[in-house]
Amino acid sequence: MARRKIIAGNWKMNKTPSEAVALAVELKPLVANEDVDVVFCVPAIDIVLVAEAVKGSSIKVGAENMYFEESGAYTGEISPAMLVDAGVKYVILGHSERREYFGETNEDVNKKMLKAFEHNITPIMCCGETLEQREQGVTMDFIRQQVKVGFQNVTADQAKTAVIAYEPIWAIGTGKTATTAQAQEVCAGIRACIAEVYDEATADAIRIQYGGSVNAATAPELFAQPDIDGGLVGGASLKAEFGKIVNYK
Ligand code: PGA
Numbered sequence: 001m002a003r004r005k006i007i008a009g010n011w012k013m014n015k016t017p018s019e020a021v022a023l024a025v026e027l028k029p030l031v032a033n034e035d036v037d038v039v040f041c042v043p044a045i046d047i048v049l050v051a052e053a054v055k056g057s058s059i060k061v062g063a064e065n066m067y068f069e070e071s072g073a074y075t076g077e078i079s080p081a082m083l084v085d086a087g088v089k090y091v092i093l094g095h096s097e098r099r100e101y102f103g104e105t106n107e108d109v110n111k112k113m114l115k116a117f118e119h120n121i122t123p124i125m126c127c128g129e130t131l132e133q134r135e136q137g138v139t140m141d142f143i144r145q146q147v148k149v150g151f152q153n154v155t156a157d158q159a160k161t162a163v164i165a166y167e168p169i170w171a172i173g174t175g176k177t178a179t180t181a182q183a184q185e186v187c188a189g190i191r192a193c194i195a196e197v198y199d200e201a202t203a204d205a206i207r208i209q210y211g212g213s214v215n216a217a218t219a220p221e222l223f224a225q226p227d228i229d230g231g232l233v234g235g236a237s238l239k240a241e242f243g244k245i246v247n248y249k
Contacts, residue, residue, distance in 0.1 A: 005223060006163055006207050006230040007246050008039035008062060008124060009237025010092060011046075020046035023238065024053035030243025031059060036230070038246055039090050040237075041124070044078050051087035062090035062124065065098060068111035080119035091116055092232070094150060095126045096169045106149035113150055117158045124163040124209070124232065125150050127190070131170035140189045147193050156198045160205035164190055165232040171212025173234060180221045183210040187227040216244035223248050 015023055020042055031038045041062035042050050051061045067077035083091065093116065094109035109125065116123040127146040129139040143166070151159060166186050171178050178186075187208045195203035210222050211232030222228055233245055 003205070003207055003229045004037060005035070006037040006039065006209060007223075007248075008041055008090065008092075008163075008165075008209070008230070008232050009242055010064065010095070010211070010232055010234045011040065011042045011238060012064070012097070012234060013043060014238055015043065015046060017046050017049050021049050021053050024050045024059075026240065027242055028054055028057050028059065030240055031246045032057070033246050034058065036246055039124075041090065041092050047083070047086045047088060060089040061087055062092065063088050063121075064092050064095070066091045066093070066112055066116065066121070068108070068115045080115050080121060083121060084119050088121060090122045090124055090163070092124045092126065092165070094146070096128055096167060096172060100169075106146055109146075109150045110152045113154055113162075117154065117161075122161055122163060124165050126165045126167050126211070126232070128167040128169050128172075128212070134168070134170065139186065143186065143190060144193045147190055148197060151194075151197060156202045159194065159198055159202050163207045163209060163229075164194075165209040165211045166190060167211035167232060173213070175213050177213040177215075177218045177222075178210070180218075180225060183222055184225040184227055187225065191227050214245065216241050216248075219245045219248040 039060045039062045041064050063083050071079050093112045098104045113123050127143045129142050133142050168178050191203045194206050207229040209230045209232045210228050214231045214233045215236045
């Protein structure tokens with residue numbers, strides 16, 4: 001089955017509301033590509049304005065995090081219903097920065113995954129190993145655990161619509177992209193894990209991105225790999241270069 005590519009920008013903690021609008025307006029014509037799903041994952045405070053700024057294009061707006069409760073006394077958190085009402089279609093869950101700095105566990109990520117599906121928000125679930133784990137030869141063991149726990153109680157029909165982002169931690173923001181072969185190997189391993197947990201049809205449908213210092217020069221070869229269905233792009237998504245990445249062919 002030919003999977004549609006999905007290329008998402010992860011703006012992280014960058015861009016004030018007015019800066020976010022300016023960037024969205026600048027990128028809008030540059031990221032036009034009807035063959036690819038294009039998503040801007042932006043800080044929560046920028047979501048409403050960016051959604052307005054990209055109207056009339058096929059760009060989708062995503063969030064960078066979400067809480068797993070419906071509403072109530074959770075000071076500082078953002079609920080799934082708030083995101084949906086603001087026009088959000090995707091949410092990044094379990095990014096390594098959230099796991100490292102905010103203590104998110106695989107169990108937290110799983111609760112968020114289930115909530116996202118309940119609200120018809122497509123999760124972009126992140127996984128990836130540290131350099132130490134790679135050197136110890138436990139990359140796939142670690143990632144399989146992240147994926148298996150993250151997808152606990154997720155149905156096959158839901159999993160088919162999900163996105164997994166493989167992001168080796170040592171490649172994020174370091175300018176050190178995994179080699180194409182390394183990225184393809186792990187993405188194929190993730191797909192095999194989904195086939196084990198579910199079935200071949202689910203593994204065939206789910207989209208797996210590579211992330212970690214993706215740029216206009218590395219995107220074409222990465223995205224041409226059989227198990228890499230696009231990218232999650234940090235630094236280069238804040239620049240005109242993102243247009244080149246989206247139009248990588
Ligand atoms: P990077 O970030 O492209 O700046 O390495 C990727 C990410 O963390 O999603």
